[in-house]
């Protein structure tokens with residue numbers, strides 16, 4: 001699969017915008033906003049395009065804050081495996097709205113709905129929410145859901 005972007009907008013009070021996926025990969029799960037990179041785009045441009053398409057927020061690519069460089073690896077299915085660059089966003093324009101792809105809602109970090117998110121999020125999201133910048137690989141089982149291993153390094 002092509003590499004992907006994933007953006008978590010953060011308000012001044014620390015709450016974070018998640019979206020419940022309304023179609024496609026991760027259907028029904030709460031996640032950040034993002035998608036597959038298109039030819040000719042940088043990953044930052046991809047992240048801002050997807051953020052706008054999925055909830056209407058307008059963000060300048062250079063203002064995104066990179067938080068993680070991940071590889072979602074399913075050894076049994078190389079076609080599924082893909083990279084994911086994760087950003088925080090602050091200082092966007094506009095207000096989030098429902099789209100064909102996402103139902104947006106603000107969450108306090110302590111109220112994150114991990115039971116309705118990708119299982120692996122429980123492992124790496126708390127690291128970046130605590131201010132670490134990480135690079136690493138998450139090894140998924142054949143179902144593309146369960147996690148059987150992971151390996152992260154902190155980026156300096």
Ligand SMILES: COc1nc(N)nc2c1ncn2[C@H]1C[C@H](O)[C@@H](COP(=O)(O)OP(=O)(O)OP(=O)(O)O)O1
Pocket residue numbers: 004005006007024025026031032033034035036037050072084118120121
């Ligand atoms: C497998 O682990 C994952 N965890 C999390 N938290 N997010 C993930 C994982 N794998 C993919 N994602 C993210 C990356 C993207 O933001 C979306 C998937 O993007 P999608 O397939 O919807 O990409 P689009 O380009 O929007 O797709 P179409 O235009 O083809 O519908 O999930």
